[in-house]
Amino acid sequence: MIARSKYRVLLLVAAAGCLYILIQFLKPSRAIVESLDFSQIVYDRNGTVLRIALADDEKYRIHTHVDANPLLKEAILLKEDRYFYYHPGVNPVSLLRAFYQTFLRDRKIGGSTITMQVARLRYNLNTRTIPGKIKQILYALFMELSHSKNEILEAYLNIAPCGGNIEGFAPASLIYFGKDITDLTLQEILFLSVLPQNPSAFHAKTPSVENGLAEARQCLFKVWRERHGDSTAAPFDMPLNIGYDVPFHAPHYTTALLQKYDREQKIYGTIDLQLQETVTRLTSRYIQRQKHLGVYNAAVLLVDADNMHVLASLGSADFFDDEIQGQVNGVRSRRSPGSTLKPFIYALAMEQGLIHPMTMLKDAPTSFSEYSPDNYEGDFKGPVKAWEALVTSRNVPAVALASQIKEPDLYDFLYKAGVGNLQDKAHYGLSIVLGSAELSMVELVALYGILANDGVYRELADSYESEEDRAVRPRRLLSKEVCYLVKDILRKNPRPSSGNAAMLQEVDLPVAYKTGTSIGFKDCWAIGLFGHYILAVWLGNFDGYGNPVFNGRSLAAPLMFEIIDSIAPHIEKSTKISLPPERITRIDVCAVSGQIAHPHCLRQIPTLYIAGKSPIAKCRICREIYVDTRTGYRTFRTDGPSIKKQVVEFWPTDLLALFKKAGIPRQVPPPFDPRESLAMLSTTGIPPEILSPLKDTEYILSRSDAAFNDLPLLAHADADVQEVYWFVDEKYIGKAHPDETRYWSLAPGVFKIGVIDDHGRSDYREIRISVDSK
DSSP states (O other), X not given: OHHHHHHHHHHHHHHHXXXXXXXXXXXXXXXXXXXXXXXXEEEOTTSOEEEEOOXXXXXXXXXXXXXXXXXXXXXXXXXXXXXXXXXXXXXXXXXXXXXXXXIISOOOOOOOOHHHHHHHHHHTOOTTSHHHHHHHHHHHHHHHXXXXXXXXXXXXXXXXXXXTTEESHHHHXXXXXXXXXXXXXXXXXXXXXXXXXXXXXXOTTSOOOOHHHHHHHHHHHHHHHHHHOGGGHHHHHSOOOOOOOOXXXXXXXXXXXXXXXXXXXXXXXXXXXXXHHHHHHHHHHHHHHHGGGTOOOEEEEEEETTTTEEEEEEOSSOTXXXXXXXXXXXXXXXXXXXXXXXXXXXXXXXXXXXXXXXXXXXXXXXOBTTBOOOOTTSOOOEEEEHHHHHHTTOHHHHHHHHHHOOSSOHHHHHHHTTOOSOOOHXXXXXXXXXXXXXXXXXXXXXXXXXXXXXXXXXXXXXXXXOGGGSSSOOEEOSOHHHHHHHHHHHTTSOOOSSTTGGGXXXXXXXXXXXXXXXXXXXXXXXXXXXXXXXXXXXXXXXXXXXXXXXXIIIIIHHHHHHHHHHHGGXXXXXXXXXXXXXXXXXXXXXXXXXXXXXXXXXXXXXXXXXXXXXXXXXXXXXEEEEEETTTOOEESOOOSTTEEEEEEEOOOHHHHHHHHHHTOOOOOOOOBOTTSOHHHHTTSSOOOEEEESOTTOEEEEOSSOGGGOEEEXXXXXXXXXXXXXXXXXXXXXXXXXXXXXXXXXXXXXXXXXXEEETTSOEEEEEEEEEEOOO
């Protein structure tokens, strides 16, 4: 008998050991709900939920830790399973009581523990049948053996049905009460605790609490009060403020983040929901006011220039409006930027020592190889200061500067800044100045961030990540001196008079901004720097349909200033403007030419100037001459009773023609005495400049149409020139008045075209003429 008893003990020990080993072998290696797909949540910079995405099974399910809210944990245990931490997964007493009440007294009550409920929910068990109930019990027992109590309770917190397609208490808290689960009040906690008892009784989208749920909550509160005393009675008597609101803010922005971080459950964005709502509200109201003009869509991007964090991002006027293709993200779609790239032409020209703000540029009909730009208004202003040309967005001066800047030119600059989707440089030519290269709003704002950050390029950030983790590292593309000058010019851009933007004139906030309008009036832009913000506004149609009302200054700028007006009061004064860099100085320049003034410049004005970089050429317009009062001729003699000294403006002949056309009188220098030496005449003044034929251009001789086989010859000259003389390979072919066109019949070959003015000054260029093979 003793041996047999020992054998039984050993057998039992071996069986227990095998059972233990089997359990350990079968024990799941991961949490109960780990294989479930959870909703992604996007937060704003302040922790406010912007959006909850549906899980793969179309449920709202947010992962919650078991100790996220201790009061909620306690309430659930009071309601569902007071002996949860003591039973092995099944409470026999509760099961017997439920069996007795249900089958003997015809009063259906539940006897499932939390573990049994998790088993039913997790493995989709049908527990209305006896086999199903037995299976549930077995699953619960095995779950208790393979998981800790806290793991099981945590699973319940995450998958408990809370009405409709909401699973778990965290999404229920957010959708019904607009709160994080940690911020719930007692009355809200008690409501959520009883909700899984009958989730279908609560109509989520038209919130109304069914009587049974209300009674269950009242009963649970009585139990709670017995445990905690009467101190919790007052808050419970307050009305339950319940609603149904699935957060869906900044849909274009959050969609992009969800795609970018598709494996992350919690995504922390950079936008500020309050600023986002302000931008959305103002844009919507503005669109409503402009609808009678055919304006239906807009996009807005607000960025903190200090760290390039996106603060507000509006991809379209209405995400749900299919008529305007509202789900297209206008912030990331590439469009023609119009004239918004012009500040960078001027910046590069300043960087390369070609201009300073007061440099005189020529706004006159001009051809650049095959490209002949004109101005938006179709007119030409003649001489115009560089700052004024930029502020008024004159096309010809900008293209003229673009033809002069080298290494980098505008294309090289955009390429270095990482602007994507650029074609070959030859594809654009000089038309890139006026918007032929399509850019997204994100790319444009990043470019203006170079100006805001004193020449350093930084990539925009839409989520919190270190600058080292960003795809593009910060790098300097412009000097801080040039950026200061360009911003100073853009601050002189007057505010539009339309809309409510005039209200901003009372606010002491400098705004450096530029507008742009694409060819065909398909897009209009306004981009501004103010305080430590960068704001971009676009209006247009995603289908590319043009509208003459799409003008950057008259349509986009007013909306931009309305948004600025709402933000301005919150900007600290210390952030409004910075001091000039050390190399920025002030010098006097000629008020007429914009070049460095000399004693003959009778009117002088100050300008900002970069020491060691800005151009140092002295004025060539204001010149001192000597006139013989007896004959009225100019002379090289400097003394004598009849010799009079005077200062005269020498304007090029093309500008003189513009002055004449505009009815603006300009004094023309008197001619030299015919007896003066031609050799001496050729040493003074400015040589003529050939405008046609064009530089670096091959001309094609047409076989089919002889009308196109005459080459126009055109040059402008100094103010004192009356005639110019044309030569081909040093063979004289005729004379003309400056800015008068002559024609020469084309012939195949390489030719040297020359022009000499009546003072003996000259200009030459070589051209190639080939024959059309067709």
